Amino acid sequence: MTPVFGIAGRSGSGKTTLIEAMLPLLGARGLRVNVIKHSHHDFQMEPPGKDSARFRLAGAQEVMVASPYRYAIVHELRDAPEPALEAQLARLSPADLVLVEGFKQAAIPRIEVYRPALGKPPLHAEDRTFVAVVTDAPLEIGLPCLPLNDPARVADFICRSLGLG
Template sequence: MTPVFGIAGHSGSGKTTLIEAMLPLLAARGLRVNVIKHSHHDFQMEPPGKDSARFRLAGAQEVMVASPFRYAIIHELREAPEPSLDEQLARLSPADLVLVEGFKRAAIPRIEVYRPVTGKPSLHAEDGSFLAVATDAPLETGLPCLPLNEPAQVAAFICRSLDLG
């Protein structure tokens, strides 16, 4: 099974920026990395009025858009429950690591991205299952504190935690 590691934190804490910075570092280690990003909001993958959007609006359950450069599958839930993280992981192509953004309560190894300047409470204070905190400020916690602005150190922590070398 592909190792999975979560990056959790409140909106605006820097999760996406951290993952974006780590991806080339992990690739340089020879790792193929997939990412799942959870959103609480509706989103559009294609511009309204394009063929694939028209197919979805007409009732298609799934639409695949394919080109010589990439493909995407849009699956409409149409009142069905959101798939579990395990179900979503099962749909991904093989990789050496899957980073998961969001899923704050998932039972996977994870770190919290925490910036006190946002004024939001930390997650790790209420949830003892985090392995570390990536932060940009001094923090009193029993967890390892990783420098948020040094993604190489965060990537190294993830690799050590999962024994990825």
């Protein structure tokens, strides 16, 4: 089974920016990395009016858009519940690591990206399952604290935690 590691935090904390910075570093280690991004908002993969959007709006359950460069599958849930993280992981191609942004309640090892200047309470204060905090301020919390501006150290921590080379 592919190792999975979560990156959680409040909106605007820098989760996406951290993952984006770590991806080339993990790739330089020879790791193939998949990412699942959870969103609480509706999103569109294709511009309105394009063929794939028209198919979806006409009632297709899934629409695949494919080119020589990439492909994407848009699956309409309609009245179905959002699939569990395990079901989403099962749809991904094989990889050495899956980073998961969001899914605050998932039972996976997770770090919190926390910026005290945002004025929002930290997740790690409410949820004791985090293994570390990535932050831009000194904290005394009893968990490892990693510098937000050093994605290489965060990537090292994740790899060590999961036993990846």
